[in-house]
Amino acid sequence: MKRIEVIQNIMEANQTIAGRNQKLLNRHKIAAINIMSSPGSGKTSLILQTMARLKGRLNIGIIEGDVASTVDAEKVQSEAKAVVQINTRNMPESCSLMAAMIEPALQEMPLNDIDLILIENVGNLICPSEFVLGEHKRVVISSLPEGDDKPTKYPLIFVDAEAVIINKMDLLPYLDFDIAAFRRSISGLNPDAEIFELSCKTGVGIERWCSWLLQQAGSNPTDR
Amino acid sequence: MKRIEVIQNIMEANQTIAGRNQKLLNRHKIAAINIMSSPGSGKTSLILQTMARLKGRLNIGIIEGDVASTVDAEKVQSEAKAVVQINTRNMPESCSLMAAMIEPALQEMPLNDIDLILIENVGNLICPSEFVLGEHKRVVISSLPEGDDKPTKYPLIFVDAEAVIINKMDLLPYLDFDIAAFRRSISGLNPDAEIFELSCKTGVGIERWCSWLLQQAGSNPTDR
Numbered sequence: 001m002k003r004i005e006v007i008q009n010i011m012e013a014n015q016t017i018a019g020r021n022q023k024l025l026n027r028h029k030i031a032a033i034n035i036m037s038s039p040g041s042g043k044t045s046l047i048l049q050t051m052a053r054l055k056g057r058l059n060i061g062i063i064e065g066d067v068a069s070t071v072d073a074e075k076v077q078s079e080a081k082a083v084v085q086i087n088t089r090n091m092p093e094s095c096s097l098m099a100a101m102i103e104p105a106l107q108e109m110p111l112n113d114i115d116l117i118l119i120e121n122v123g124n125l126i127c128p129s130e131f132v133l134g135e136h137k138r139v140v141i142s143s144l145p146e147g148d149d150k151p152t153k154y155p156l157i158f159v160d161a162e163a164v165i166i167n168k169m170d171l172l173p174y175l176d177f178d179i180a181a182f183r184r185s186i187s188g189l190n191p192d193a194e195i196f197e198l199s200c201k202t203g204v205g206i207e208r209w210c211s212w213l214l215q216q217a218g219s220n221p222t223d224r
Numbered sequence: 225m226k227r228i229e230v231i232q233n234i235m236e237a238n239q240t241i242a243g244r245n246q247k248l249l250n251r252h253k254i255a256a257i258n259i260m261s262s263p264g265s266g267k268t269s270l271i272l273q274t275m276a277r278l279k280g281r282l283n284i285g286i287i288e289g290d291v292a293s294t295v296d297a298e299k300v301q302s303e304a305k306a307v308v309q310i311n312t313r314n315m316p317e318s319c320s321l322m323a324a325m326i327e328p329a330l331q332e333m334p335l336n337d338i339d340l341i342l343i344e345n346v347g348n349l350i351c352p353s354e355f356v357l358g359e360h361k362r363v364v365i366s367s368l369p370e371g372d373d374k375p376t377k378y379p380l381i382f383v384d385a386e387a388v389i390i391n392k393m394d395l396l397p398y399l400d401f402d403i404a405a406f407r408r409s410i411s412g413l414n415p416d417a418e419i420f421e422l423s424c425k426t427g428v429g430i431e432r433w434c435s436w437l438l439q440q441a442g443s444n445p446t447d448r
Contacts, residue, residue, distance in 0.1 A: 040371045067377065068378070094350055095350040124319070124348060126348055145368075145395070153291065155291075174394075
């Protein structure tokens with residue numbers, strides 16, 4: 001077996017705009033969470049479950065990143081305080097949201113009326129790890145059918161996350177997924193990450209996740 | 225709901241190198257198949273099942289694309305005629321294989337002894353659609369747990385594929401996946417695509433897929 005590796009020029013950082021986004025969010029005491037995963041891991045389902053549980057407790061704004069289509073934005077529209085759709089199909093980076101896409105999205109939102117912004121990134125385990133958006137916390141969803149080796153194969157996105165969600169726990173009886181092995185991989189890469197086991201289908205585990213979100217939204221923005 | 229779209233500069237094509245790769249393959253009468261999917265859809269499992277079924281009938285070379293790790297290459301190593309691992313972690317495009325990565329990989333393989341090369345692309349539904357590698361056929365795997373809306377959300381990769389595999393059919397009883405709706409989406413995007421329903425776990429449907437591969441390997445390279 002031969003290995004071929006090439007050294008990369010570091011991608012142009014979008015730190016400056018991300019910093020500007022975060023200042024704006026802090027001024028409005030809004031917590032922003034960047035939700036990342038493979039396609040079909042359950043980002044939209046998690047957002048729907050979260051909005052249902054936090055109804056009346058937090059005003060939630062949603063930024064939906066998708067290569068194409070507005071199907072996710074349509075699904076979340078009825079419960080959110082505001083929804084902005086970003087389609088990356090014809091952008092220079094179509095495989096991730098970038099801080100420069102979030103900036104105009106924030107301009108479209110009634111920031112005075114929002115406590116929490118959930119950003120659904122583009123379905124991808126690679127590109128989103130390279131771009132901070134101005135968020136306060138980064139969350140990765142990994143679902144059981146994807147297999148327990150994802151942290152080993154896509155380490156970067158797990159290294160930088162404050163929380164990792166193991167979704168589709170309801171499918172555990174039908175799959176060969178080793179939860180302990182997955183948790184060990186996460187601990188090796190990122191020992192401080194919170195880990196949530198849940199099922200967006202049955203609702204099991206959502207409450208603990210929502211408590212964590214409430215904590216994020218309640219913390220002093222200058223401390224975030 | 226607001227939509228934000230930005231016009232893209234078309235990504236630099238890597239057509240020239242891809243053309244060179246294909247000429248080299250044709251000279252050696254090798255069929256090359258580019259296998260693309262989300263992380264965890266079953267690319268490696270499909271390759272393992274395929275090698276097991278085609279043992280003694282075709283000599284198969286494998287090119288494994290991964291951001292990091294060699295776990296997939298290790299899994300396929302024992303049955304393949306040759307395996308080359310490409311790690312894209314520090315490359316300018318870490319989210320897809322590119323023709324320029326395939327070219328040196330082909331130099332490492334005993335091309336005279338190979339009939340078929342299966343290229344396992346990086347797990348991603350976005351970037352790989354943008355780079356031809358010199359392959360003769362493009363195959364996308366979509367697995368049931370990802371949901372039936374993937375062609376709508378990631379259309380480009382399905383538009384250009386000669387075949388679409390619906391994997392993890394064994395999970396159908398436990399999921400809300402509408403096979404007819406999925407097939408309709410594919411027909412709308414790409415009416416000529418072959419569709420294979422299969423399960424790498426149970427082996428159901430693998431035989432038909434292998435027949436298709438045998439056909440590709442047997443066809444005259446100049447016609448490909």
